[in-house]
Amino acid sequence: MATKKVTITLPEDVIEYIKERVDARGVSAFVTEAVENRIAADKLAELSGMLEEEFGPYSEEAYDAVLDRIAAMDAWHDAMRVGEYATRTEAREEAVAEPELPQERAA
Structure with missing residues (x-):
């Protein structure tokens, strides 16, 4: 650059x-x-x-769901650092699982 x-x-x-x-x-x-x-x-x-x-x-429910997802990803990273998960695949699947988002409105 x-x-x-x-x-x-x-x-x-x-x-x-x-x-x-x-x-x-x-x-x-x-x-x-x-x-x-x-x-x-x-x-x-x-x-x-x-x-x-x-x-x-955005709704408060959607905002809370996003914060929960970020917290899950942070927990996954922390667990990976200390080797708490048996496999990386198991940990990744838990961290990236689609959250239950409230239905906003029909598109």
Whole structure:
């Protein structure tokens, strides 16, 4: 990927925070990662807005189901790290099982 040098101004405490965590050459990578994360968050917000505009707002039940699914995936990752599952297939099947989502409305 091509890069271009730019000059930015940051508060001193932010610069110190970054420098405490990376060497001098890592500052650009740290800032790049932060900006890329912001870009991804902005794109997700735009997508969310488009989906809400097309399909209407999500329900609390759907939101809770999504949080439950994320928690199951997090638990799977944690279990895989400590080797709690007998097989990776068994663990994966449990983590990716389709959740019971409430019926929103007929399409």
